[in-house]
Amino acid sequence: MSDPILRLSGITKAYNAGKPREVQVLQGIDLSLDAGEVVALVAPSGAGKSTLLHIAGLLDTPDGGTVQITGEDMTGQSDRRRTRMRRADVGFIYQFHHLLPEFSALENIVLPQLANGVGRGEADARARDLLDKVGISARADHRPAALSGGEQQRVAFCRALANAPKLLLADEPTGNLDPATSDQVFGALLDLVRATGLSALIATHNLELAGRMDRQIRLEAGRLVPL
Template sequence: MIRAEGLRKRYGTVEVLRGVSIEVARGEVVSIVGASGAGKTTLLQIMGSLTRPDEGCVTIDGVDLFALQDRELSRFRNRHIGFVFQFHHLLPEFTAFENVCLPGLIGGRDRREVEARATELLGLMGLSARRNHKPAALSGGEQQRAAIARALVNAPSVLLADEPSGNLDTRNREEIHRLFFDLRERLGQTVVIVTHDEGLASRADRTITMSDGRVVG
């Protein structure tokens, strides 16, 4: 479903990725672990088409991402790849509901369809009663759940998460961890998670360990 082959990436004199190749099956939850500076986030950014590699390719559902023109790539990213980051990046002037709707509206989908999907996802996240609250009125865990709903509004092929629970307390962290596996069970969602959290990594179907820009386990 996701195939990354021979990825290399250099920033100045530093080679961050050194020929990384991985595959992720549909419906699989995969964690990527390793020390800071191992190349985990760079790999995730390339898999999500946010950064182009110096060498190598990434295919999602058979589509070669970096063979696409910029506009085509942006459209593919909007429809097929969902992102969750350590900090939720919700727009403060919009409600939770409006934040969740944004990717669908940006993608040009029918407003009624997008709003119905957003309502469904906020219910799935346990946020129905909080839909009209702006981010400042939500707890950290609620903000992150809204961010996950936003990432899912276009029914993406893959959900990519970079330290999604790193900024949360123990209770909210455990809720977010459970949520990723609930999404796989309920939606068949494919999830790739970069994490330093050993508990989250151990629950994944498979763990990929990186060191010095290479996959070592």
Template sequence: MILRAEHLAKSYATSAGPLQVLDDIDLTMDAGEIVSVVGSSGCGKSTLLNILGTLDEPDAGELSIDGKTVSALTDAQLSQLRSRTIGFVFQFHHLLPEFTVLENLMIPQMIAACEQEASRERAADLLRKVGLENRGHHHPNSISGGERQRVAVLRALVNRPKLVLADEPTGNLDSENSRILMNMIQELVHDEGRSFLIVTHSETIAENCDRKFLLTSGELKVM
């Protein structure tokens, strides 16, 4: 089991009083699964993803990632978990504009102390796998939006994290590019045995996942 969340709760303080966003979240994920969470805008999808990715803390409940209880980890252990075990994909790709596509895929590997040539090979290999081998020397602003999101998914996978969390990665793509991105996610995730949690408001994306949940009233309902 790569992820286990039990009774997670989270509220925000607002001028109108506390806003209970997550109430009682239970979720487990196994290796190799693609799980989707759908829900309307403002229902708490990003809040949930940030907590599962250890970027934010729940008010209550327990979270384990890869067998480790997150609340028991030191800051150093937590940042190690984040950099080695978890990959993130955001709605807006967050690629580094001054570096090429290939470099954007090499940098996270070199930060993780991977040697330069091996990093380049892994990056080129991933680009080849998804048919973007001739985009490696482009800068992010000279490829299409769909290609940028595909590169952002590759970047999340490049260090072979066990768990990838994606927050509306198709949010600003048309349906054709969403479909291409989703196919790519399915192939790579199953190929490399990762677990992928995708938060989306696209029913089409959700339909193509192994399991599907609706986030509503602070709880996850199986769909």
């Protein structure tokens, strides 16, 4: 049996650690994601879901516990090694698209590939294929300001998958959209995830969207519980 794509073991995290006003955010988090599994992380604002995602994606370090990605223990690894792992195997999507405004939709997806050593022709072809998968290939040459909110977020999805990661982490990826657009865009994200076969941990407060995933967990009082 292969290792999980993501394994969190005993993750703890506190802010103002050791001080009188210490806030314990995560208290012994254990979580595994298998290859191709899409898991919903449900939590109210301020519960620590962004902190958990940042730790899972090596953007933050826990106070205790271990983080394994594709079977490799990243605990205590150098910043350089963590950066290489993020660049190769982890994709991020946030509530706001954070696209580079001076570049087209296509270029926003090409650039992270070029930074990862991919040739321009190959990067361009992959970017066009991803845009086609989310139904906006006709908007490839438009800059973000000329795109609708839903289109901007679809481009952000494609950018997160540009380097063919094994793990996708998404923090309220449709939370900035109206309900109708959110439903359509989330469907595009799920289709893209399924088509590429990667594992995904998607934070959402929308129980209807959460129900469309393989499994649902809730972050409650610093611990994960089944939903």
